[in-house]
Amino acid sequence: MLKVKVYADRMSQPSRAVLIFCKVNGIEFDEIKVEISKRQQLSPEFAAINPFKKLPAIVDGRFKQFESHAILIYLASAFPGIADHWLVLSPFHLFNHNNFLMTPQICEIQTQPYSPADSTTVSLLFSKLGTSTKGAELRREERENFGEGLK
Ligand SMILES: N[C@@H](CCC(=O)N[C@@H](CS)C(=O)NCC(=O)O)C(=O)O
Structure with a gap:
């Protein structure tokens, strides 16, 4: 199965939230480092993933997603075995x-x-x-x- 690609800069709090969530929950991912200090988030390659040119973003197969809260909700609901206290749906x-x-x-x-x-x-x-x-x-x-x- 393809690993999720997480585009992140560890200086960025929402990036860290997504990275930590993946690690804590055993979601296999590849971290793609995008350095804000080098303005790498403004590159056309990254803009093709997040047109708002902000971190974090993920690519899961053909599915591109940005906005950390939306990403976290996606990860919590799309991956098997994630404890349900992360996303309560009652x-x-x-x-x-x-x-x-x-x-x-x-x-x-x-x-x-x-x-x-x-x-x-x-x-x-x-x-x-x-x-x-x-x-x-x-x-x-x-x-x-x-x-x-x-x-
Ligand atoms: N609400 C967004 C915030 C995204 C955001 O503003 N990311 C900052 C880093 S914390 C960024 O990429 N800044 C680069 C820029 O504004 O050019 C989220 O939670 O994902």
Whole structure:
């Protein structure tokens, strides 16, 4: 089987994330070093892999991919034997994850009214921010409501 090619510069944090993920999970890969300090990411060869000319990028067979988060999600889901704590796909966790990423009012959580859907994000944010009593209560309610919705 062809190894994944990982185009990376170890000075780049998202490059390191992809390299470490591959190593930790036993994904066989070839590291192709692209040195930002030498502006190698601007070469036409690399632009053919990532038109945005940023690292990291991967090539898996004929499939080219860039953006470290998208790469990590791809690796976590496409390779056999990757522990499922890397990418939780249960409906509840997926909802929380997407809701967190897609809700724009992160800076306004304490002043804006929010819809029931938003309250999961708010509770997640409260829990992250450590205002635990209200966050825990919201989280409990949201779990119950969400569980009801799935029945
Ligand atoms: N959001 C992108 C960030 C990609 C990025 O900005 N990479 C930097 C290195 S950390 C890069 O390639 N910079 C070269 C340039 O901007 O010319 C990801 O997570 O992959």
